[in-house]
Structure formats: C-alpha cells, structure tokens
Amino acid sequence: MIVLSSGHLNYRDPTFEEISFQVYSALAYGAKSIGYYLYSKSGKHAGYTSWILEDYVDNSNVVDSLHGPLYSKVKMLNADIQSMGMILLNLKSIEVIHSSDYPNNQKNIAETIFKPNVSNGIVKNIINKYNNNKPLEILIGIYTDNKINPGIKYLLIVNKDVLYSSEIELVFNKTYNIYLFNKKESKFTKLSMDQNVKLGINAGSGELLRLKE
Numbered sequence: 001m002i003v004l005s006s007g008h009l010n011y012r013d014p015t016f017e018e019i020s021f022q023v024y025s026a027l028a029y030g031a032k033s034i035g036y037y038l039y040s041k042s043g044k045h046a047g048y049t050s051w052i053l054e055d056y057v058d059n060s061n062v063v064d065s066l067h068g069p070l071y072s073k074v075k076m077l078n079a080d081i082q083s084m085g086m087i088l089l090n091l092k093s094i095e096v097i098h099s100s101d102y103p104n105n106q107k108n109i110a111e112t113i114f115k116p117n118v119s120n121g122i123v124k125n126i127i128n129k130y131n132n133n134k135p136l137e138i139l140i141g142i143y144t145d146n147k148i149n150p151g152i153k154y155l156l157i158v159n160k161d162v163l164y165s166s167e168i169e170l171v172f173n174k175t176y177n178i179y180l181f182n183k184k185e186s187k188f189t190k191l192s193m194d195q196n197v198k199l200g201i202n203a204g205s206g207e208l209l210r211l212k213e
Helices: 016-028 041-046 071-088 107-112
Strands: 002-004 035-037 092-098 123-128 138-145 149-159 166-182 187-201 206-212
Touching: 002 016, 016 071, 016 138, 016 149, 016 206, 071 149, 071 206, 092 107, 123 138, 149 166, 149 187, 187 206
Parallel strands: 002 035
Antiparallel strands: 092 138, 123 166, 138 149, 149 206, 166 187, 166 206
C-alpha cells in the first residue's frame, strides 16, 4: 500500500493524522507492506507542496540531514508499525468492520457496516465512551493465525477520525483473555479476562488486541 504523504497536483497536503490513518486502515485490510509518496522536497519544482523526509534526498552531494516537517512523527509511526508488523505478517485477514460509512457513502463498504447485537463471530457491540453526540468512527480489522494458534483472534482497531481521539468499549460475544500490543516494547500485555474492553485511540491511529479463548 502506497500512502499519500505529500501534497501535489490536485492531491491534498495530508496532516500526520491523515497519514497515520492511511497506514493503519491499510493494515486493517490486510496490507503487508507500506510505502510513502513522496519523500523528497526536491520534487517542489514539479509542483509538490510538502515532504516528509530529507531535502534533496536524491542528491548525493547534499548531507542527508535536512528533514521535512513531518519527518520525526512519521519516523515514529513507521517504527510502531514495523513492531506491530512482526505480528501482522504471520496473520490472515478474515473480516473488516466499519462503525460508520465515509462521507461520500461508499457502496462497496455497505456490507461491512457494523450492526449492534448481530453476530459476526466476535464483536457484539461498539460503545462510544467519549462523546455520545459525535458519530463513532471506528474500523476493525480481524485476523486469524490458523497455522500456529487457530484458537486466537487478533483485532486491529483504527480510529477513522483524524481530528479527535476516541474512547470506546468493545463488547465481545464471549469471554476472552484480552491482550493489548505494546508497540514500543514489541510485546502483548494482558489486560483482563472479560467480555468487554475499553480503549483510548489517538486520532488516525490504531491499537492491536489479541483474544484467546
């Protein structure tokens, strides 16, 4: 998946949160590799209005140390998804759930819109804990690992809102041992053995859960 990271032509100049959302939503759909377009400020002569990495990155005569305005944040984002990627690479994407449609009413995601209390195998309900007056904008990618641990499911919960953080409560169809992936330490930490879990998710970001029966 190649994400838009630079404004050019008629393409918007994305914020960090919009770049992050592109990355995590691609992973939620099963993407195994992420690229960023465009890296270089040297593309400005061709109409590029922003960049995320080094000035003149393709000029071997320039010291590789001049960073674009989003470089540090995207570098940390990429480190996080590489850490998470060590888990996701071994998983199979089996289902996608949206709590809301996109503003332009995408017909091709209509069948993935979440319906509370309608069995989809894992998630029974998604509750907005942050602001009940604001539509809940969540994307959930569900994975399985049939080769090693067929009884374990993984959920990547993505906040589709690129302006505000979300606080949600997921209600599952049964009780699970629930683990949250720590991106900085590259390991899962057990949260509880329960049928519910509460999560805070930054704007445009995502959190990975492991559910073990």
